[in-house]
């Protein structure tokens with residue numbers, strides 16, 4: 282076989298295993314030690330047989346993890362950081378809360394949630410739309426509510442709330458600015474896997490008065506019997522309302538006192554069994570914002586969801602979590618949307634080709650439109666239509682030897698039937714960042730299985746606006762670090 286559809290060939294196999302991720306740091310932007318720039322390979326291999334097998338993994342039974350295998354915070358190797366295990370929803374014990382369909386159904390449900398999330402983000406980040414700021418529950422259409430039934434949240438951590446600490450699963454979200462848990466007494470609580478937190482049984486719980494400075498920092502504040510109220514609504518129709526409190530949180534063996542958390546007495550949605558949400562956004566009320574002084578606004582995470590390795594991802598806080606040797610890209614702030622982490626993207630590459638896309642396709646304008654957001658809650662990377670079309674066409678033209686389906690699947694328009702193949706050779710896909718860093722994605726981050734029978738799709742989609750979003754499928758397996766104090770986002774150097 283001499284065509285690009287290579288079957289088992291040793292040299293390619295070695296490339297596949299040795300270089301799952303390649304990063305070129307920009308000479309100018311790198312602040313720490315750097316890795317030597319590497320030549321980028323123009324092709325990678327996907328083990329089709331193995332990838333298809335991984336879609337058929339038996340879901341963990343309810344009994345496996347409940348007692349023994351629930352990963353809590355991992356050991357902390359240094360005092361300047363907190364390290365937690367990060368679980369994808371499909372690897373959590375919450376499966377009992379989800380319909381246990383096959384891979385294709387779960388994948389299609391994930392894409393449905395994704396469309397809902399992106400529609401909401403697009404609207405929220407459309408600053409010419411004044412109504413977007415006033416997002417009311419009544420505004421949500423049927424589509425949005427059906428998204429809610431799927432449950433919010435893609436990635437979870439387990440932390441202790443109160444004193445003595447009660448362990449709770451929390452959704453993490455890079456675009457949210459509040460930490461909250463469902464609280465007793467519940468006026469309305471959705472089903473969660475741990476007992477609902479009861480402030481009466483926590484010695485460290487303290488309410489916040491309406492006149493306190495921390496109450497001032499909240500949007501949507503009001504007073505209820507002298508207590509500071511909070512209210513948050515999410516794109517899928519989920520919401521939480523209650524009172525603000527000061528509480529102690531425990532991350533493994535690290536205790537953090539005086540964290541402002543929402544104590545939610547009225548909560549609607551289905552956070553896949555989690556007790557609440559740990560907001561990691563760039564605003565002052567997120568966990569990152571509140572820890573500002575202690576952690577320097579620094580955190581690092583690694584998302585893992587697929588495969589049968591049994592490995593978990595990780596989430597670390599503190600300057601000690603910032604890796605040496607990452608490729609650092611300037612972090613951009615949008616004053617209209619301080620929660621979000623934007624980065625500068627200048628172009629895209631496929632194989633040896635830099636796709637001809639005008640650089641301003643990815644520009645964040647003065648008025649806060651467009652730009653490129655890093656989001657843990659979005660699965661598939663969205664690109665402005667013209668950029669997407671050029672990018673996809675470049676990929677299609679370099680995969681002429683693969684059998685392409687005549688129609689799309691779900692949100693994807695470029696899919697292939699690979700069931701006859703053991704491995705396939707595909708062109709690499711790269712992000713060219715402002716400042717010169719280049720991130721070449723592992724093949725599993727851009728050609729993904731959409732069913733259990735060998736259909737794979739090019740995992741990008743067009744945006745309905747000028748907004749680009751880098752989604753979690755593209756972020757998977759790459760260590761991503763945010764150095765908020767110095768204004769950089771780091772990629773690599775570790776694969777995970």
Ligand SMILES: *[C@@H]1O[C@H](CO)[C@@H](O)[C@H](O)[C@H]1NC(C)=O
Pocket residue numbers: 288289290294328329330331703704
């Ligand atoms: C693909 O993965 C399977 C299962 O792990 C393995 O047995 C096989 O050797 C791999 N094939 C190639 C060509 O890498």
Ligand SMILES: *[C@@H]1O[C@H](CO)[C@@H](O)[C@H](O)[C@H]1NC(C)=O
Pocket residue numbers: 403404407409410411745746747
């Ligand atoms: C942004 O908001 C404006 C004003 O409401 C609207 O005309 C436009 O269609 C919106 N754009 C998108 C992409 O939703």
